[in-house]
Amino acid sequence: MTTGANRWQRFADWDLRPLRLDRFAAEDPENGFSAFRGRNDPQASLAIEDGRVTVLDGVPEARFDMIDHYIARYHIDPSVAAEAMAIPAAELARMLVDMNVPRTELTRLAHGLSPARLAEAVANLSALEIAFAYGKMRARRTPGNQAHVTNAKDDPLQLAADAATAVAFGFDEIETTVRVSRNAWSNALACAVGSAVGRAGTLFQCSCEEAEELKIGMAGFTSYAETVSVYGTERAFIDGDDTPWSKAWLASAYASRGIKMRCTSGAASELLMGFHEAKSLLYLEARCLCLQRAIGVQGTQNGGIDGAPLAATMPGGVRELMAENLIAVWLDLECASGNDARPTESEIRVGAKILPYLISGSDLICSGFGSILKYDNSFNPSLLNGEELEDYLVLQRDFEADGGLVPVEETRVLELRRRAVDAVSAVLEELDLAAPEARMKESVVVASGSDDTDSFTPRQVALISEKISERGISMLDVVRALDRRGFADEARNLLFLLRLRVSGDYLQTSALIRQGRVMSAVNDPNDYAGPGTGYRMSEDRRRDIVGIRDVLDRAEVLRTEGTFAKAEGGRIRYREMGPAQTGDDPGEVVVGVSPGFGLKLFRTLAGHPLSAVLKEIKAGVEERGLRLRVVRLLHTADTSFLGLSAATLSGSGVGIGLQAKGTAVIHQRGRLPHNNLELFSNAPITSLDHYRRLGSNAASHALGELPDPVVVPTRGEALGSRHHARVALIYAIETSLTRDGAAPQEIEIEFMEAAE
């Protein structure tokens, strides 16, 4: 004990938790630190004269900044504005959560709502209501997900392997970026090739400088773009080196080349850029989102994005991220709903952040799930990363929610990684870009992250990238190279992506590719109208999603036990001696073992052989000068009744109940079944020494003493999660062997010793 302590130790404990690495900020509306209530947030208002907006949220036309102008001109539809603006915010909020108000009615009204009114309406909703409304309002019925695929070395072999891996886990879109900007072409080629392994249709983007990104798209390497950022204040916009008109120009430019595009905006970007105008995160986002609809992009990457960690420092910040996403889908935009930049060091906050999106679904649940390890993420770590991907798969299974991913078998992943590395190597060789060596390839196939690879150096990558750019290599060259080297499937898959841009079908809202077909808000519209409607997993999809690895079943338990049977056969012999009698020896303690003990089941949950457990109990009894008698009970497998039955047969009146899984009890004749002397319920952490002391204490009770109970110390392990599946299966095996009214059997045990 520390003397002189004047602080509750618990606070010192809390100081050491990862949560305390997060720094929280005070609410300060003057300085832009307010999620919902900025000092300068305007009252919603709209005036229209001769079909022209003359006042928008309190600002007269003469004082419109660029953003006001663009929203007034292109977002507001004067033909619905009067009707829509007449509906109070609270009523709009109720309509959002009313399953009887169709989504299409709300998206129609949104064309006439000002940014402030949209913000006021969603601010009325609790986090739960926002999640519900989001599930109803998102544009495409079927949910999807997007992965980041990057690595710390910009290594093309690893990019290809990790892209193929992400595709196998089911991501609909893959986004890469660069550590070194001149590596963009190499990264694009490598990810594109990797994403074509296994199946066709995963959309791919390479986030880099705006003009360079468009060129890479024109050369056919990428199929979409999303890092076209917009901001909610004019000064932030200008510092972002664009205007609404330049962004709109870019949007049309991508479409004109048949390339899918969405804009990006997220809470707190204006705050980070120093021009927040003392307005709330939500109001500024409402402006960004109206602007994006006005520009005519099909969708948005929205929900904090790079500003999410800052938003999450504020009270209500996470609810605000959900609220802005709701505005995005209310405006009928595809929503790649953030959940990317990791906003916390607390795993609890991570899990809480993702859950509403997982259960409500989203066009792209993460706009960058880090499919690679945290340190390999060139965007910075995501909310969820390669380390945690299996946690996410289990969350899907827990909630029977389609988060866009599916488990993949270990051997399948390895095959795909090898195929991807071979394919990209063939392209690099065939186009005379580089000559990967066998050791490089092998190191990448098995590596979890770039720390474990022995592959290209960043300098070599820069040379590859410059050659691709200088020689004007296009995706068609890559297709031909793959075909020449026998990768016809991959060649065909890449050509499939190129052909998408000819029809432009995936330029429509919320488009992704499933089973070789474009699926968008046009042909797969969200039709949620209450229970039983909207997206429901098919039986096949459910089977895929719940099919995680390494699950227990009865056959597995019996098979595992079978492997112990032989070893136990060499250590102990049980001899059936006929019906057990009630003893009259006051010096005996009877242990009643369960029906499957030593017959079907051979070790405790802690892994101790049952022979060793019996040996220790016997030694414990004998060290107090008493004797142990063993009976097998066949009418019950329950610990309490095993113990009480054994006690009833015991000459001393004290008995021990012992299940095969190791749970034990000391009982006494005449007590109520569940009112025992000592219970050893935590079998997984019960040691052989505990069993010896159990035997000793049972003997003490038989001698009329009151021994110190044996304490099996727990350190707070979630023993239920670790063991209960096996416990239930084992116990079912035991109970299946019971017969009502079956008499106890006397057992003679003999411990076998081999010569040294």
Place this chain on the structure above:
Amino acid sequence: MTTRPFGIPDYPLAETCPGEVRGARGLSLDELTLERVVAGEIAMEDLRITPQSLSRQAEISRAAGRPTLALNLERAAEMAALPQRVIMEIYELLRPGRAKSEAELISAAKLLRETYGTFKLADFLEEAAEVYRRRGLYMGRY
């Protein structure tokens, strides 16, 4: 020849009329095969979307209740015919402080209207020119 606008039942075009969807040099989707790529008969130009397909997608967007997306696709339909260089130059000109006077944007609009016949894009630039003047954007930033 029907003038009915394209609508939701026509979507996706690649499935409803693959023979009619053609790349910029006239090959239909059905003709864009791996065999032709391998034989060197297909260039990136064949994989470029046409103004016609973009206009049809715009009609579908409008039918689906998305008029602003339709406007964007209509601008894109005009842009599909513009050379990449012109697209990039005008993008640059539209960024803050690149144009030093309204006249630069007006003259780009004139080029779009008179040389390329892209009227929507020209109007769009003229609108920007006016707002940029009002908001003081003709000012060098570096």
